[in-house]
Amino acid sequence: DGGITQSPKYLFRKEGQNVTLSCEQNLNHDAMYWYRQDPGQGLRLIYYSQIVNDFQKGDIAEGYSVSREKKESFPLTVTSAQKNPTAFYLCASGTGTGFSGANVLTFGAGSRLTVL
Amino acid sequence: GNSVTQMEGPVTLSEEAFLTINCTYTATGYPSLFWYVQYPGEGLQLLLKATKADDKGSNKGFEATYRKETTSFHLEKGSVQVSDSAVYFCALITYTGGFKTIFGAGTRLFVKA
Numbered sequence: 465d466g467g468i469t470q471s472p473k474y475l476f477r478k479e480g481q482n483v484t485l486s487c488e489q490n491l492n493h494d495a496m497y498w499y500r501q502d503p504g505q506g507l508r509l510i511y512y513s514q515i516v517n518d519f520q521k522g523d524i525a526e527g528y529s530v531s532r533e534k535k536e537s538f539p540l541t542v543t544s545a546q547k548n549p550t551a552f553y554l555c556a557s558g559t560g561t562g563f564s565g566a567n568v569l570t571f572g573a574g575s576r577l578t579v580l
Numbered sequence: 581g582n583s584v585t586q587m588e589g590p591v592t593l594s595e596e597a598f599l600t601i602n603c604t605y606t607a608t609g610y611p612s613l614f615w616y617v618q619y620p621g622e623g624l625q626l627l628l629k630a631t632k633a634d635d636k637g638s639n640k641g642f643e644a645t646y647r648k649e650t651t652s653f654h655l656e657k658g659s660v661q662v663s664d665s666a667v668y669f670c671a672l673i674t675y676t677g678g679f680k681t682i683f684g685a686g687t688r689l690f691v692k693a
Contacts, residue, residue, distance in 0.1 A: 556681075573622055574622070
């Protein structure tokens, strides 16, 4: 079955540590996205990538980094510079092409990061 | 800028009650509009969409009509079930060097048996 796999599902981090969240898709989608979800704030876009080896900052990119070396993979690193990293992180993919109505997002199950 | 505003929750209803979740948007041009649903502990999944004015999206008994004159995309269901308890997100797509989906804050729905 096609879909998006995020890992780990739960992650605990000590202050000052970098952590990397994995996101893999087998949908052959060109575009991939990382969102952060906090209670009562909906989803905020961190980074997105339309094609391999290219990515753009979203609305809250500070303290995060990404890479897109393969079409299937879009890992997110939460660095020690992120002051409030405790959140639920969602990865998504979409066709990224064609007209806007065709760009339905498929989401992974999410990764919950807690800073101790 | 582009944005989506949803009614605040939580919304608590009894089974078989009528549901309305309000959504209005601000956008340049004519965006496509979406409703996504998130069940506990999961990612979001598409519920329905509409791509132009007066389009009606529908799925699983839920409906929403794209109203350009009021910039709204309200979600409705005639008779809710306990299994509809979830968080509902209104969203639109913009294009700035790539397609980006902008989400509202989400509205949590509780349905009591």
